Amino acid sequence: MAAKIEQTAIESFAKEVEEAGGGRAAECYQCGKCSAGCPVASFMDLLPHQVVRCVQLGMRDEVLRSATIWVCASCLTCTTRCPKEFEIAHLMDILREISVREGKVSVRQKDKLRFHRAFLRSVESHGRIFELGMIQNFKMRTAAKQALRDPRVLMQDAMMGKGMLFKRKLRFLPETIKGKKHVKRIFDRVRRLEKSKGKK
Amino acid sequence: MARIGVFICHCGENIARTVDPIACAEAAKKMRGVVHAVEYKYMCSDPGQQMIKEAIAEHRLTGVVVAACSPQMHETTFRRASAEAGLNPYLCEISNVREHCSWVHEDKAAATEKGIDLIRVMVEKVKKNEELQPIKVPVTKRALVIGGGIAGIQTALDIANGGHEVVLVERTPSIGGHMAQLSETFPTLDCSQCILTPRMVEVGQHPRIKLYVYSEIESVDGFIGNFEVKIRQKAKSVDTKLCTGCGACQQVCPQKKIPSEFDVGLGTRTAIYSPFPQAVPNKPVIDRENCLRFRAARKKGIPIDECTVCGKCYEECPIEPRKAVDFSQTDEVVTEKVGAIVVATGFELYPTDAYGEYGYGKHPDIISGLEFERLASASGPTTGEIRRPSDGSVPKNVVFIQCVGSRDNAKGIPYCSKICCMYTAKHTMLYKHKVHDGQAYVFYMDIRSGGKNYDEFVRRAIEEDGAVYLRGRVSRIYRKEGRLVVLGVDTLSGKKVEIETDMVVLATAMQAQPQTDKLAQTLGIPYDQYEFLSEAHPKLRPVETNTAGVMLAGACQAPKDIPDAVAQGSAAASKVLGIFSSDELEREPVVASVDENICFGCLACKEVCPYGAIEEKEIKDRDGNVVRVVAQVNPGVCQGCGLCVAACRANCIDLAGFNDEQVYAEIKAL
Amino acid sequence: MKVGYYPGCSVEGTAREFGISVRKSCELLGIELVDLDDWSCCGATAAHNTSHLLSVALPGRNLALAEQQGLDKLLAPCAACSNRLIAAHKEMTESDTLRSEIADLIEMPYSSSVKVLNYLELILNYGMENLASKVTRKLADFKVACYYGCLLVRPPKIVEFDDAENPQSMDRIVTALGAEAVDWEYKVECCGGGFTISDPKLVETLSHDVIENAEAEGANAIAVSCPLCHANLDMKQAAINARFHEKRKMPVFYVSELVALGCGATPEEAGINKHFVDSYALIR
Amino acid sequence: MAENDWNPKIIAFVCNWCTYAGADLAGTSRLQYDVNVRAIRLPCTGRIDPLFIIKAFEQGADGVLVSGCHPGDCHYSSGNYHARRRWTVFSELLRFFGIPEDRVQFAWVSAAEGRKWADLVDEVVAKVRELGPFTAYRELETTEVI
Secondary structure, X not given: OOOOOOHHHHHHHHHHHHHOOOOOHHHOOOOOHHHHHOOOHHHOOOOHHHHHHHHHOOOHHHHXXXXXHHHOOOOOHHHHHOOOOOOHHHHHHHHHHHHHHOOOOOHHHHHHXXXXXXXXXXXXXXXXXXXXXXXXXXXXHHHHHHHXXXXXXXXXXXXXXXXXXXXXXXOOOOOOOOXXXXXXXXXXXXXXXXXXXXXX | OOOEEEEEEOOOOOOOOOOOHHHHHHHHHOOOOEEEEEEEOXXXXXXXXXXXXXXXXXXXXXXXXXXXXXXXXXXXXXXXXXXXXXXXXXXXXXXXXXXXXXXOOOOHXXXXXXXXXXXXXXXXXXXXXXXXXXXXXXXXXEEEEEOOOHHHHHHHHHHHHOOOEEEEXXXXXXXXXXXXXXXXXXXXXXXXXXHHXXXXXXXXXXXXXXXXXXXXXXXXXXXOOEEEEEEEEOOOXXXXXXXXXXXXXXXXXXXXXXXXXXXXXXXXXXXEEOOOOOOOOOOOEEOOOOOHHHHHHHHHOOOHHHOOOOXXXXXXXXXXXXXXXXXXXXXXXXXXXXXXXXXXXXEEEOOHHHOHHHOOOOOOOEEEHHHHHHHHOOOOXXXXXXXXXXXXXXXXXXXXXXXXXXXXXXXOEOOOOOOHHHHHHHHHHHHHHHOOOOEEEEEEOOOOOOOOOHHHHHXXXXXXXXXXXXXXXXXXXXXXXXXXXXXXXXXXXXXXXXXXXXXXXXXXXXXXXXXXXXXXXXXOOOEOOOOOEOXXXXXXXXXXXXXXXXXXXXXXXXXXXXXXXXXXXXXXXXXXXXXXXXXXXXEOOOOEEEOOOOOOOOOHXXXXXXXXXXXXXXXXXXXXXXXXXXXXXOOOOOOOOOHHHHHOOOOOEEEOXXXXXXXXXXXXXX | OEEEEOOOHHHHOOOHHHHHHHHHHHHHHOOEEEEOOOOOOOOHHHHHHHOHHHHHHHHHHHHHHHHHOOOOEEEOOOHHHHHHHHHHHHHHHHOHHHHHHHHHHHOOOOOOOOEEEOHHHHHHHHOHHHHHHHOOOOOOOOEEXXXXXXXXXXXXXXXXXXXXXXXXXXXXXXHHOOOEEOOOOOOOXXXXXXXOOOOHHHHHHHHHHHHHHHHHOOOOEEEEOOHHHHHHHHHOHHHHHHHHOOOOOOOEEEHHXXXXXXXXXXXXXXXXXXXXXXXXXXXX | OOOOOOOOOEEEEEEOOOHHHHHHHHHHOXXXXXXXXXXXXXXXXXXXXXXXXXXXXXXXXXXXXXXXXXXOOOOOOOHHHHHHHHHHHHHHHHHHOOOOHHHEEEEEOOOOOHHHHHHHHHHHHHHHHHXXXXXXXXXXXXXXXX
């Protein structure tokens, strides 16, 4: 079915993205240099320049539900080489944020979000990353699913995990810092501020 | 008692949309001295001009103010109309209510208010205007053409064949420019040198063309019809009067490994050299940087005639008794008087080593479009065979990349270089015609092939010669086992692509010759932020600059292909011939004059005058004794900048058309 | 020479040898490291992938602390940390609204007085001649492919460090240590970064290509200055070999380990024993 | 006077060859800019007598803008150079007449810089708005002279 192109959709999405700090998508002339240099392009459903294109055309859901915004490894090659000096990697950040807020995160990419969440949860509660705890936390939620998709994963991670322990690279207890509560407060305040912003 | 008429133009809707003409007319009627104010749809139209003429007669007007477009556009129209009605044209002034008002503001009320102000300013000014008579100046009917590329050659030939002398100045040892370096030309694929060299020879033989090669412009003084130009002839170290161009000297020169400018470094030349076989003039020069004798002399710190190193070229020179080779020659500065100047200094290519993602010119097999021309040219270093600079092998495939530097804000060049789409298509054909089993790939953003038979040409490259076009920019090129890997994208299929190739050709951006800004400053003509020279009007005065008597031709004004450059060359020539068509020129009477009764001869004015238009004049009593010295302006030389007026300590100099009274009147009106 | 020190989480954990070798090398070079008291996590990729405010606030806290502690220079060896700290610093410096917003969030002011350094920058400032003069063990057998990855040099407008396409700083350092720096093509390609655990396939593919090119260009070791790069190239090398049915053993060093070794530290003092891929072969 | 119902009066002295043409270009390119500037055309900034500017303020201007060719690009080869030399002593004169320097702005706008002209005008107007009306001389008029 043909995608509907509507002025309101185009304008409102462009405005939304720009106000969120994602830049003016209209500046992109679709040369594709970002896609050409993207190391993870082969894992994407939309190429980076197509993401910008969708923003230009107000195709909101296509972008927010895309795997691409989560496949992006934030390596910043696109931003560095863009002839129009458009900060495409940052646009990805912005789109991820909106995608999370609206619960549109691509199903196949949920692991990335789960990992980020596990990571941040760990930081929120300890002030620093408690790697073992985080890995455990993450694996509990995802290992089973991953194993179904790619059985080698378990085995490989096992290899790595074993090594980590054997090489004394993982602590069993989190380091605790004085500012623990302070960091927690920062998380709370950020959440509150973002809520109020989201409402606007 | 002043009797001013005010005429407000609607310019269709252009002015009327935001500046209310009726309100303006009403307001104008109330202004002191205004006896007549009307508005009309198109003041510049015949009926519009007729209204002005009739009003002048009917209301016995002593001044006219037309509120319309910029004076750059129709000032002459309305002044001529006034003159036809018997009013001195310099009693007609323009209020610029379009470019400076209606086009740049949206709020109708505010814009109208501003429009009325702009009218009042001119009403007050015109009240103070005086009748002026245009100044007549003689014309030197010789032209100077700067730059010996195809544009300069065309201009010079057209002017010379039009019956006037031309001084043609070229920086390098030969005329021909970039066109001489090209192999074939689009969209016809005819050999570039085959069509260029006849023109070069014609220039060389032309009785009315005086050719200065290996020369540069030192200074330019004067004004339209009367320029005085100083030209520096760099020392050729060869007496061109004696030299027959036999070439014996080049045979024996031991310095054989100097990268040839003509072959863009792909070939070599000797230290005493003439850039290419068909050079005009075909007389060598010694490149003093690389000549062994000059090097030795510099090293030892001794004068060149005491240096005895090498000298093979001198010994070999067959001319007797005095040899043509002359080491002790020095730069020479000559002065030429001309009436008009045409600038045709052309372009250069953006360097290939400016791209980190393409390896900073590290890889010898990544070359520029111009280098490819030399590879493909029969007169080139490979005698027309396409071979890799790195190992001389024939590339099995070649990747061409367009818009390298062009349309690239990050590289500071947002403009399109115009010719790359076409010459890249040409390159793919040349390559296919020479390497039948080879494959050409082209990365492009858009194909810009507007022009007679241009798009057909590109289609031919794709449909008949099988060039594969991919839409997208290349992000990176890197080495892999002696080949190059090109990481690109084809946005049409939505695929990231990777091509292993033997050679990459970058269609790098066209930019103005270095130092173009310096030249522009010498000539007092404007240029844009990319150092391209600015034409007087983007559409209607494409070859004139806003300095009278100075024209533009070719790529010094903007990226151009050969047909455009040639067309502009002829256009510039016709402008010059126009100037030369009369013995005298009429010039705006905007000149300064001194009130000798007040002047106490401090001559501060003389110091600041850029044109040396101010002389000392001795006032004598009846016995012929000098009583005092005063300043005197030569109206033929004065250009009306007004520097002297502002500099005058006695307030005794004033500038016709912009005198103090007029300016104060304008300020008061606001 | 006295410099503030922000270790960062991974340097205290999975990248322990990085921390060990940074401290050791600085000790040997006579650079005094003053630890940042009570530092907290910078938020890393997780933060800036999900919350812009958080991605500035978390580094913001540490910058503000450094300011309080009067540290004008702050060494952050982890490329991810330094990148986040610099980015946050820049953003707050450029936008007063954001600066005050963050100040409220972290309940501390920040007046942009802290200059964040990555490890390469620190050694560069120390001077190549000075470094060479401290070398007691020439790393003559090393043919090093210096791997910068993403976060050290990108985006150039933010990090303003070295050349984004062909960086040289690490090459100069290893050369000063008597090793040979190989000219290769994957210096600034991406290894998959923070996806080590969340997207193994992606990481293993990218990292594989990096190691492959290094080997193809004649390197017998890879040098990095980023825990993510090291995790993906060293810890994951077994997994990579498994996925691509290869048997490569390419030792991957932190540049700080090489500096420590060059200046006379024992392999253990430099943390070599913590590598997954055995790395003793080249050390004499 | 309240910010909003006051519109600053700004007089611009521009040279014919660069800035006037630049302003024309802004027009042909339809670049919108603030309406509160009135330009007076002169052949060259070198023609500007400092007294013009004093006069402008005496006539009730709140700000003055002087703009010509870029250094080295003068149509009359050295006009703007002499102009600039004059401005260096000009500030003295301003002080003498009690005119704050920040109400006078000098700029270079070439014939190719339509955008720059538009931005310059907006910038100057914004600046003068902040400074508020220039009342010094108007007060003079009203005060009794004994």
